[in-house]
Amino acid sequence: MKIHIKNGRLIDPKNNIDAKLDLFIAAGKIVAIGKPPTDFVANQTIDANDLIVCPGLVDLSARLREPGDEYKASLVSELQAAVAGGVTSLACQPDTDPVLDEPGLVEMLKHRAKQLHLAHVYPLGALTRQLAGKVLSEMGELREAGCVGFSQANTAISDTQVLWRAMEYAATFGHTLFLHAEEPFLAKDGVAHDGEVASRLGLKGIPSVAEVLALASILRIAQETGAKVHISRLSTAEGVAMIRTAKQHGLNISCDVSANHLHLTEHDIAYFDANCHLKPPLRTQRDKEALSAGLKDGTIDAICSDHTPVDDDAKLAPFAEAEIGSTGLELLLTLTLKWASEQKLDLVQALAHVTQTSAKILGINAGDLSVNSDADICIFDPKEYWKVGASTLKSQGKNTPFTGLELAGKVRTTLVHGQIVYQI
Amino acid sequence: MNNPQLDQDGRLRHLLSIEGLPKKILNQILDTAESFVGVAEREVKKVPLLRGKTVCNLFFENSTRTRTTFEIAAKRLSADVISLNVNSSSQSKGETILDTVDNLIAMHADMFVVRHSQSGAAHFIAKHVPPHIHVINAGDGRHSHPTQGLLDVFTIRKYKPDLHNLRVAIVGDILHSRVARSEIHALTSLGVPEVRVIAPKTLLPAQVEKLGVHVYHDMKAGLKDVDVVMMLRLQNERMSGAMLPSAQEYFKTYGLTQEKLRLAKPDAIVLHPGPMNRGVEIDSSVADGAQSVILPQVTYGIAVRMAVMAMLAGGQSGGTQS
Secondary structure (H helix, E strand, O other), rough: OOEEOOEEEEOOOOOOOEEEEEEEEOEEEEEEEEOOOOOOOOOEEEOOOOOEEOOOOEEEOOOOOOOOOOOOOOOHHHHHOOOHOOEEEEEOOOOOOOOOOOHHHHHHHHHHHHOOOOOEEEEEEEOOOOOOOEEEEEEHHHHOOOOOOEEOOOOOOOOOHHHHHHHHHHHHOOOEEEEEEEOOHHHOOOOEOHHHHHHHOOOOOEEEHHHHHHHHHHHHHHHHOOOOEEOOOOOOOHHHHHHHHHHHHHOOOOEEHHHHHHOOOHHOOOOOOOOHHOOOOOHHHHHHOOOOOOOHHHOOOEOOEEEEOOOHHHHHHHHHOOOEEOOOOOHHHHHHHHHHHHHHHOOOOOOOOHHHHHHHHOOOOOOOOOOEOOOEEEEEEEEEEEEEEEEEEOOOOOOOOOOOEEEEEEEEEEEOOEEEEEEE | OOOEOOOOOEEEOEOOOOOOOHHHHHHHHHHHHHHHHHHHHHOOOOOOOOOOOOOEEEEEEOOOOHHHHHHHHHOOOOEEEEEEEHOOHHHHHHHHHHHHHHHHHHHOEEEEEEEEEOHHHHHHHHHHHOOOOEEEEEEEEEEEOHHHHHHHHHHHHHHOOOHHEEEEEEEEOOOOHHHHHHHHHHHHHHHOEEEEEEEHHHHOOOOOOHOOOOOEHHHHHHHHHOEEEEOOOOOHHHHOOOOOOOOOOEEEEOOOOHHHHHOOOOOEEEEOOOOEOOOHHHOHHHHHHOEHHHHHHHHHHHHHHHHHHHHOOOOOOOOOOO
């Protein structure tokens, strides 16, 4: 299959390209940019006039809900959502049922995902068995089965001895740890940022210091052990400052922020909007601005969707009892564009945070449009607005704080391995 | 964003929280309540305003006092009253809140009085009921207990009519108290110029000053020259642990005694939402003393709840039509 994508505005952050260039695909690979290779005869031509052609997005944190929670979402529904959002590679969290702490489960997941011919799935294995924070998982075996890193999902390792050993062990073999920084005792039963809004609404708070303390432990132990650590879903201004300092001191860390936290604050909870029950909690305007600044100056490397599909019934409860999470795969691109437009950033810089930097963190060969790389491509209309809602979302999870909003940036075509997997 | 408590014409549709209610409506409730105070003193303690209406007390959390006063209020308005302790029936069978509510709507309930342990539960129910159904929040988690806040200001107004010239102190567990939040909003909305909260740091919510209050940790300084002292109940489970070392130490530092009360103005009044822990947050000599208005609070509570129900169900003006 040979495809010619013509007349598009090609944006490839890794190669610093932003120009009107044609793209040529053969046998699943990008074979040329600009001018066709000799004797190239396309089987199919995609006219991308007025559209942007960029690398397929790489998402650092999505939940696919398989195995175990198929009533919330399935691999099919969520991978269809991924490609509808232009996401062609994603890392999935291990907090499934059973937990991804067995190589067999990981192999099965990879196998099932591959058969669907949609987005590439890169599982994050459980760092500890059952995510219980006590016994290390078989990281070597899990890596062989296909895990690209190890995560505790939303749970913390409260025992610092275990955290230390986990990092030492991971450092021995060069595994990357994906850690969410939240001190579990301070965050216990908390459902919202411990601030003005939680106080007014009578919701139990999660103070910023819960992130700061956990982050201090993680960074210090990472420094001692030399472990490669990625901080998932940073939420506080203090956290941004700590990462900035740690990076200045040469620590081998990376960091992401969820698209929700780039746009929302505690005030969006309004009258107990359960769609804003998220982990970490939505914080203050000051935190939001610090996250944005951190992303701009490179302290924060990537934006993730934190895609967490929840079934409608689980959100139909008073705020604290409503299940945590919101759908995100189909919003990652549009929310990144919205952020770029608000910050007046050029698209090369903005899209880097959802393509090449994310791919680099996962250690996968994706997120760019270099010649000879896999043809994982997203073609979108940056000017087309669409309304977020149950009828426009492919994901089985329809809950998001952005419901009802009209957002710019509509994916037209997504290619994975040179095959069109989504087109409207 | 629409205020979920008001209808399109700005009239009260649900009573969920004091916050967000215009001063005009608050005064309207208090004035209506004034006209109901006399009803209890008549030989026939009833008015026909809610005749033919069904009021459903939906208590997901135990309560005797609040449920009883709502029952009495509804009955004095001639409504049919059903009281359900849901935690002991449906919820234990796994029925969701909305299923319970929908079933009662199918039985033609007109008004729900809801108590729940989760903040936002009343908002949640109000969001899902059809337009002709009214919801009254009788306490949701730590968030709000609007009729308590209203009956407290009603009581204050009875003794100190000029709200614009008052200094009020609220003492105790502000952090976990829906009563405190409602009192603060009621007082500040009605123009009380100085509202103080007095508590140790462990019992104050983050950024409490953003609610428009002055924060005191020293009870003696906080009580100085106040006109009204509003005590809060300290829950048993919080008396010793990480929040407080012991009930004894709490009483010593924040319990209201005659000696501490002398720091307030000589004619200061003392309120408590009940039930009281004598010897923990309040000394018996104060609770039963000349400055206590704790029992009148209970009496006025019925009038205030009647006023709210009458305004919701029977049009906005209320009134006794006697």
